[in-house]
Amino acid sequence: MTAPDVTLREHGPAVSVPLDLATGRALIASGILQSAAPDPGREGHWVLRAGNKVGAVRTPGGAVVRILPKTSVRRLFFLLGFSLDPARAWRDSREGTVEVGAYDDVVPALAHALERQTDRALRQGVLQGYREVEETALVVRGRLREAEQIRRHFARTPPAEIAYDAYTADIAENRILRAATERMLRLPGVPGTVRRRLAHHRVRLAGAAPLVRGQELPRWQPSRLNSRYQPALRLAEAVLRGSSPEHRPPGADPLAVDGFLLDMDKLFEDFITVALREAVREHGLTARLQDPHRLDTAGLVRMRPDLVVRSSDGRTPLAVVDAKYKTAKSGGFPNADLYQALAYATVLGLREAHLVYAAKGRSERSHEVCGTAAGEGGRGVRLYQHSVDLDQDSARLLLTLREIGGRLAASAAPSRS
Incomplete structure (x- = not known):
């Protein structure tokens, strides 16, 4: 059987494709798809459906599975670019700090972006x-x-x-760039011209030792000396973290699949929390991402809200936010999200909690929780559900998040007085 080239769309309809048993088992074990199962109506076919991961992978049998995002690649890379370098994107509100070229697929766009950024980093010579x-x-x-x-x-x-x-030249910065370049050269779908330029960069970085798979990335510190490297380094780290070969459980090496995948849940969460962190800073507040707390007094149940807004000294929690990359059902968003937000507000001692969804055309909703009013005429805990349309232009998207940031600061104002 010829190895197929399969194209799916993020959370799109299931597709029946011809696959051998080993390839099907590899895709099941990898967990990169929402579902993969033999097609009961067609022998030798498998029904595949993509979930929230986008990118491309190659199985040991040579089959290539590409998963296209729901949103445009340019917009996806705006979210990624903002998460990597918020100061620049926040300042000029352009279509992102990561160039993607004229591509509609994630991997060729990423290869183009990495090649351009690496070329700029090396233009003045290899850093030593x-x-x-x-x-x-x-x-x-x-x-x-x-x-x-x-x-x-x-x-x-x-x-x-x-x-x-x-x-x-054998320093952390060059090791990371070399590893990301070599990684990109192994991925399916990299255009020939981009591949040749990446190969040229790899030769220039030959003085840096290769990284060993499975080990943590070497650490580097931003400085004046490596300022020209920094955009490329941030993108290279994203490439290496998104293209880990461990898309499989331990002990499943014969079924390994390899490639690059972006988790859209994580990307949306990173974008929202970084944008809101920058927004509340304008009001003199600080914010912590993935702030660890415990739900019970024994410390057996841990929880990590996506964003906790704190006072300027970082000591007092003032507001809490959780980002949800979900599509609203006919009855609205899942009630479980509200229960989670209430748990955050209760543990942190707050009167409000905020949920931010990736959705279009939905107005803000709020729910006052029964039994939480403090005394006669007191105000109970209120849970807010905000919607953010990722398809609107970047300036409007950032303005929407600044408005939510202003709401967070306003809700925190009574606590600061």
Whole structure:
């Protein structure tokens, strides 16, 4: 059976495609699709349906599965670009800080963006820096590692166990760019011209050691020296985190699938929380993303609200927000979201909690919770449901979130007085 090239759409209708058993099992084990099952009406076919992940993967048998986003690729990369570099996108409200070219698919757009950003980073030459090197040498250089010298050579020299600071291209920044470039070259769907330019960048970054799969990315600190690298580094880290080869449970290596996927739930959550964090800062407040708390006194049930707005000193919680990348059903949004928001408000001692949805054409709704009024005539806990239309132009989208940020600051004002 020829390996198929399958195109699905995020949360779109199920598609019946010819697949062999191994490929079908690989897709089930990977968890990248909402559902994958043999087609009962067509032998040798599988029914596939995409969920909230977009991108492309390749199975060991050579089958390629592409998942297109519901929103435009340009808008998707605006959300990604804002999450990576909010200051720039907040300032000029353009269509994003990540260039995507004229592509309708995630992977070629991402490859184009990474190549452009990497080219700009390397235009003035490959960045070099000091890195501590520990090695065995015949000539003493730097400082002697006395403990290692005694343990390995019984204090005899040469050879000598030495450590010194080397000025080299083998630094964290170049390692990350090299790993992201090599990763992109292995993905399906990268255009030939972009692939050739990425290969050229890989050669220029050959002085950096390759990263080992499964290990954490090396850490780098923003500075004046690496300022020209920073946009490329942020995008490269997004590539590496979204293209982890571990799209499978432990022990399932024979069924491994490999590729790049963006989780739209996580992308929407990152965009909303970063935008609201920037908005409340304009009102002199601080905010924490994924702020950890416990639901019960024993600490057995943990919870992490997407965003907790706090006082300027960061000590007092003033408002709580949870972002939901969901489509409203005919009866509205799920009640379980309201229960979750109420739990956040209760634990944090707040009179309000806010839910932000990716939805169009729905007005704001609020619910006052029964039995939560404090004393006669007191105001109970109120839960707000906000809707954000991702298809509106970027300036209007950011303005909508600034308005919600203003609401958060206004609800926090009585607590600050």
